[in-house]
Amino acid sequence: MNWTPSAENIRCAALLMLLILALPPGCARKQPPGLRLEENLMRVSLAVARDGTVSLSDDPPRFGRLDVGPILAEEGVVVSAVQVLERAGQYYLWADGFRNVWEVTPRPGSSEAGYRALPLSARPLSGVRLAHFGTAESICVRLDAPDHEPWFISPEGKLHARCP
Amino acid sequence: MRDAHKTDSAAPARRCRPGRLRKPEAASSLLLAAVLFAGRGAFAAELAPDPQARYSEAAEALASGALDRAETQVKELERQLTEEPGWDPAGLFRDQLLPRLRERLEHLGHAEHALQLFLDSAAADLHVPERSETRRTGGALILWGETMIRQLQADREAIVATLPEEADRASLRNTRIFGATEDFLALEIPRRMAAAMDTEISRFLGADERAQILKARLDCVKRDSIGKSDEVQRVQAEAEAWRGASQRLFTLLLDLTGDGGDVLLPVQADTGPEKVGFAFARRLRHQIVFLRTVPGQTPAEKALRMEKIRRLRQVNAVGVDTRLATDQDALIDELEGVVENVPLRSPTPAGGAPPTVSQGRPGAPP
Numbered sequence: 001m002n003w004t005p006s007a008e009n010i011r012c013a014a015l016l017m018l019l020i021l022a023l024p025p026g027c028a029r030k031q032p033p034g035l036r037l038e039e040n041l042m043r044v045s046l047a048v049a050r051d052g053t054v055s056l057s058d059d060p061p062r063f064g065r066l067d068v069g070p071i072l073a074e075e076g077v078v079v080s081a082v083q084v085l086e087r088a089g090q091y092y093l094w095a096d097g098f099r100n101v102w103e104v105t106p107r108p109g110s111s112e113a114g115y116r117a118l119p120l121s122a123r124p125l126s127g128v129r130l131a132h133f134g135t136a137e138s139i140c141v142r143l144d145a146p147d148h149e150p151w152f153i154s155p156e157g158k159l160h161a162r163c164p
Numbered sequence: 165m166r167d168a169h170k171t172d173s174a175a176p177a178r179r180c181r182p183g184r185l186r187k188p189e190a191a192s193s194l195l196l197a198a199v200l201f202a203g204r205g206a207f208a209a210e211l212a213p214d215p216q217a218r219y220s221e222a223a224e225a226l227a228s229g230a231l232d233r234a235e236t237q238v239k240e241l242e243r244q245l246t247e248e249p250g251w252d253p254a255g256l257f258r259d260q261l262l263p264r265l266r267e268r269l270e271h272l273g274h275a276e277h278a279l280q281l282f283l284d285s286a287a288a289d290l291h292v293p294e295r296s297e298t299r300r301t302g303g304a305l306i307l308w309g310e311t312m313i314r315q316l317q318a319d320r321e322a323i324v325a326t327l328p329e330e331a332d333r334a335s336l337r338n339t340r341i342f343g344a345t346e347d348f349l350a351l352e353i354p355r356r357m358a359a360a361m362d363t364e365i366s367r368f369l370g371a372d373e374r375a376q377i378l379k380a381r382l383d384c385v386k387r388d389s390i391g392k393s394d395e396v397q398r399v400q401a402e403a404e405a406w407r408g409a410s411q412r413l414f415t416l417l418l419d420l421t422g423d424g425g426d427v428l429l430p431v432q433a434d435t436g437p438e439k440v441g442f443a444f445a446r447r448l449r450h451q452i453v454f455l456r457t458v459p460g461q462t463p464a465e466k467a468l469r470m471e472k473i474r475r476l477r478q479v480n481a482v483g484v485d486t487r488l489a490t491d492q493d494a495l496i497d498e499l500e501g502v503v504e505n506v507p508l509r510s511p512t513p514a515g516g517a518p519p520t521v522s523q524g525r526p527g528a529p530p
Contacts, residue, residue, distance in 0.1 A: 038254050042216055131214050134253040144211050163250065 040139070041086030043130045048072070048080060056084070056091075068093060071102050071115065077124070085130040085141060092141050092153070096126040101143060103157060118159050120151060134163045215241055215251045222265055227331070228464030229338030231272055238265055271327055272335055278323045279341045283348060286316050292356055309357045313349050320345055338468055351478055444483065448476070448495040455502045460509035469503045 046054040052069025077097040091104040100117035133142035140163035141153040222237035
């Protein structure tokens with residue numbers, strides 16, 4: 001039996017190929033399930049010591065200090081306390097007079113952390129409040145400020161007007 | 165915003181030609197702009213409470229014994245989480261913090277109810293013994309009062325002890341109903357005793373003086389009367405017994421003002437009853453020294469301390485009325501001044517920030 005592809009068959013095959021190509025590579029193999037881990041610190045006001053550090057915890061068995069001196073220097077403010085919130089191992093910092101919210105990411109296996117600014121405003125802000133927001137699969141950091149719509153920092157670390 | 169304010173307020177003045185500045189209009193515009201600006205500022209300064217702020221408020225209310233306020237905050241928190249579940253992405257409030265608050269509120273509600281029943285029953289059953297029931301003297305009545313206070317205090321502590329958590333026991337001691345039991349033990353029982361032994365009070369309070377007068381009379385008439393001398397000794401012994409019992413009672417009343425945990429420095433039982441007046445002053449000085457080291461207090465803590473001071477004043481009045489202690493009103497004034505001067509701190513620092521609560525450690529609410 002002699003079969004010759006019709007124009008319609010060729011179109012269907014092409015469409016099928018396109019669909020296969022459009023599938024993300026992750027679909028090919030199923031990702032193994034992760035362990036459930038909930039380690040979020042609700043916002044807390046931490047006093048800044050003379051040496052520019054704040055104590056994240058000084059109760060055994062957990063100890064932790066964070067040097068916020070460089071951040072205060074970049075903001076050009078002197079404050080007695082900073083507001084800190086932790087989301088899945090990353091810390092977010094805010095203090096009155098800041099123009100940015102700061103993200104601090106620990107470097108595994110060292111006593112250092114990377115940090116970067118997420119700009120909120122060209123002028124110093126006050127009264128900003130940090131909180132968690134979103135769903136268990138996608139936890140944002142929510143920032144509320146007087147006279148301003150809230151900002152959301154997505155799990156990817158980008159600022160949005162809504163929690164994606 | 166300040167720049168906008170300047171621009172708006174200056175506008176009417178600029179529209180006027182030179183020499184025709186209408187001052188009343190400009191002034192009223194300035195005033196209006198200032199009021200609007202201040203109004204906006206007042207609203208701007210306040211963010212609507214988020215779940216963490218509400219949780220913090222509820223925990224603070226619970227710790228200060230304001231169970232109704234805590235209940236209101238818990239309901240508001242539940243409503244907020246229902247309306248906008250995004251506030252609780254990992255279910256921390258829903259699954260861990262709220263159930264624990266609810267459980268604490270329930271336990272405290274039961275204990276508060278038990279205290280109310282205890283108070284009603286104690287008030288109804290408390291009868292000062294009739295003269296026919298006992299050989300009623302001042303000393304005997306005071307002994308009865310002391311026994312009643314100790315017994316009722318033990319009954320009340322048994323109710324407090326039904327709460328397994330120390331934090332809950334401390335909260336219960338801050339409730340209004342617990343304060344009412346304190347008033348009953350420290351003030352109502354002595355008041356009823358005083359009313360019952362109206363005549364005995366004057367007789368025995370003045371016993372010491374009467375003995376002195378009798379002795380003075382004896383000295384005057386220079387009569388060696390064994391009978392009269394015996395009467396002097398008997399009156400003096402009665403006065404001494406009354407004073408001993410009264411001092412124990414007064415010490416007990418002072419100890420009652422120490423109930424309530426660390427709101428004020430707890431008072432210690434005093435040893436020498438003869439030093440009861442000094443002990444009162446010393447305790448007040450200790451409170452003053454202690455409170456001068458306190459870095460800050462929440463409005464709720466201040467209210468509790470002022471309530472304790474009110475009780476101290478009442479106990480002081482009892483001490484003065486019964487001549488057991490010298491008037492310590494000046495020291496109590498000083499104590500009140502120190503409490504007034506302890507800086508107020510917000511229960512929700514940094515824009516509503518409560519103490520640290522980690523999802524990884526569910527057993528650590530503030």
